[in-house]
Amino acid sequence: MNNPLYQQNIISIADLTRSDLELILETAQSLKQTPQPELLKNKVVASCFFEASTRTRLSFETAVQRLGGSIIGFDSGGNTSLAQKGETLADSVKVISSYADAFFMRHPQEGAARLASEFTDIPVINGGDGANQHPTQTLLDLFTIYETQGTLDNLNIAFVGDLKYGRTVHSLAQALSRFNCKLFFIAPEALAMPDYILEELNDKNIGYSVHASIEEVIDCLDILYMTRVQKERFDETEYQHIKSAFLLDAAMLNNVRDNLKVLHPLPRIDEIAKDVDDTPYAYYFQQAQNGVYARQALLALLLTNHFQAKV
Amino acid sequence: MSDYKLQVEAIQNGSVIDHIPAHRGLKILKFFKLAQANEKITVGLNLNKNNGQQKDLIKVENTFISDEQANQLALFAPGATINQIKNFKVVNKFKVQLPDAFVGVLACPNSNCISHNEPVKTQFYVNNRTELKLKCHYCEKSFNRSFFNELD
Numbered sequence: 001m002n003n004p005l006y007q008q009n010i011i012s013i014a015d016l017t018r019s020d021l022e023l024i025l026e027t028a029q030s031l032k033q034t035p036q037p038e039l040l041k042n043k044v045v046a047s048c049f050f051e052a053s054t055r056t057r058l059s060f061e062t063a064v065q066r067l068g069g070s071i072i073g074f075d076s077g078g079n080t081s082l083a084q085k086g087e088t089l090a091d092s093v094k095v096i097s098s099y100a101d102a103f104f105m106r107h108p109q110e111g112a113a114r115l116a117s118e119f120t121d122i123p124v125i126n127g128g129d130g131a132n133q134h135p136t137q138t139l140l141d142l143f144t145i146y147e148t149q150g151t152l153d154n155l156n157i158a159f160v161g162d163l164k165y166g167r168t169v170h171s172l173a174q175a176l177s178r179f180n181c182k183l184f185f186i187a188p189e190a191l192a193m194p195d196y197i198l199e200e201l202n203d204k205n206i207g208y209s210v211h212a213s214i215e216e217v218i219d220c221l222d223i224l225y226m227t228r229v230q231k232e233r234f235d236e237t238e239y240q241h242i243k244s245a246f247l248l249d250a251a252m253l254n255n256v257r258d259n260l261k262v263l264h265p266l267p268r269i270d271e272i273a274k275d276v277d278d279t280p281y282a283y284y285f286q287q288a289q290n291g292v293y294a295r296q297a298l299l300a301l302l303l304t305n306h307f308q309a310k311v
Numbered sequence: 312m313s314d315y316k317l318q319v320e321a322i323q324n325g326s327v328i329d330h331i332p333a334h335r336g337l338k339i340l341k342f343f344k345l346a347q348a349n350e351k352i353t354v355g356l357n358l359n360k361n362n363g364q365q366k367d368l369i370k371v372e373n374t375f376i377s378d379e380q381a382n383q384l385a386l387f388a389p390g391a392t393i394n395q396i397k398n399f400k401v402v403n404k405f406k407v408q409l410p411d412a413f414v415g416v417l418a419c420p421n422s423n424c425i426s427h428n429e430p431v432k433t434q435f436y437v438n439n440r441t442e443l444k445l446k447c448h449y450c451e452k453s454f455n456r457s458f459f460n461e462l463d
Binding site for chain 1: 421423424425426428429430431447448449450451452453
């Protein structure tokens with residue numbers, strides 16, 4: 001059976017259907033359980049970071065190597081012809097993609113991955129384009145929710161922290177709108193979820209509510225997705241005043257559901273106290289590790305037509 | 312009809328863009344660079360409609376508005392009509408229609424959008440017809456008309 005993602009691009013979560021998402025998650029689970037160290041043998045993958053990133057790059061490059069593929073590329077745009085000689089991204093993509101079987105890229109400008117996909121025939125995977133999309137992060141988040149809850153339907157999922165500027169929470173909320181979850185938003189007023197996301201949720205009849213603190217909802221949650229409230233966005237007194245509503249410590253977890261998992265895209269600063277790490281609810285480090293499996297799943301599906309997920 | 316004749320002189324051949332919302336007529340002239348050709352143009356601003364509201368009207372001699380221009384007109388005047396005139400008679404009359412997408416017409420208002428620096432045409436999808444919201448094909452941001460300098 002052909003897989004519908006074979007030789008496709010992964011640019012934006014909005015391009016993926018519910019069944020595409022399910023196929024990716026099943027494939028990630030299969031690869032986590034049954035490693036395929038030779039699946040990408042003789043395949044070369046370009047890993048092009050026009051903007052530096054540590055976790056995304058290492059996780060992606062690990063994914064390629066765990067599948068037996070090899071990597072060409074660069075880890076920051078500064079030394080490329082693009083930066084030094086003024087080459088267009090379109091030309092860079094044409095040249096680099098003629099060497100490789102897939103093109104993974106991060107770029108500081110919005111729309112860069114979409115544009116790249118129009119100048120090459122090999123699959124392009126967006127590793128983050130400015131403030132726009134970061135679909136592989138969303139896929140690893142979805143995979144972690146699916147892995148820990150066994151489903152993506154009918155879950156209570158709370159998002160905490162900076163919901164205004166965090167593209168991670170925007171994309172994840174958009175992806176979850178394809179499933180039947182109830183969403184809870186907990187953020188300082190100045191960092192609330194933007195209206196366009198709320199409108200999308202309304203259009204899809206997804207239930208959501210807004211709350212002033214984590215404690216209001218924590219006992220009914222299946223997933224608590226924490227993000228950092230950046231100090232720089234507030235003056236010092238204001239920050240001290242608001243921050244306590246958006247911090248999590250182990251004492252707050254006394255009456256939560258057994259299946260609750262706390263997630264965070266990392267890095268965390270102080271929004272999750274260290275004592276949470278030792279509770280059975282902490283899952284953010286496994287979540288980061290799942291980035292490798294989610295990215296392996298994409299590579300397997302984009303580059304091999306015959307790979308069958310064995311779950 | 313008699314009102315129009317009283318207010319704006321008839322043309323022999325060309326196009327009449329009618330039912331333009333008041334205050335948008337001059338913007339349309341500027342956007343389509345209609346005045347740069349040397350054809351005679353008659354512009355009516357703030358003309359009274361029967362319903363007490365006001366409208367603008369543009370008559371361009373010896374110029375026929377293309378389908379593409381008619382689509383673009385919808386950015387300014389979604390309810391406008393175009394009359395093609397031959398020998399003082401209306402030979403064709405149609406309403407402008409908002410297309411599904413605009414290609415190569417508008418620059419993206421997002422200064423960090425990749426479309427500014429690369430050899431591509433901009434592309435916007437119409438994702439809200441009543442409020443006129445346009446979504447950039449590249450940066451995926453949606454904008455209403457007030458964000459576009461060209462439409463100002």
